[in-house]
Amino acid sequence: MSREDTSIVALVRGANPRDSIEEAFQRLGGVESFIRPGDTVLVKANAAAPVPPSVRPEVTDPEVVAAVVGLLRDGGAG
Numbered sequence: 001m002s003r004e005d006t007s008i009v010a011l012v013r014g015a016n017p018r019d020s021i022e023e024a025f026q027r028l029g030g031v032e033s034f035i036r037p038g039d040t041v042l043v044k045a046n047a048a049a050p051v052p053p054s055v056r057p058e059v060t061d062p063e064v065v066a067a068v069v070g071l072l073r074d075g076g077a078g
Contacts, residue, residue, distance in 0.1 A: 018067040025071060037076030043068055 010027035014020035025031050035041060045060040053061045 031075035041077040
């Protein structure tokens, strides 16, 4: 099996979304292993319903989206 056929996952638990997501990126080689400065990145959040994640856990928490976007921008994404 080649690397292209393998999924790599990092699981991090924590109270602060930004810290947890930053740790997950680090475990996967850092944001820079996914993007280069100036890259355009689309972040697809699961926002199918106008209800909070506490009611519908399949809805992505806005704090998680903000943390991912912030880390990608810090990494140079456009």
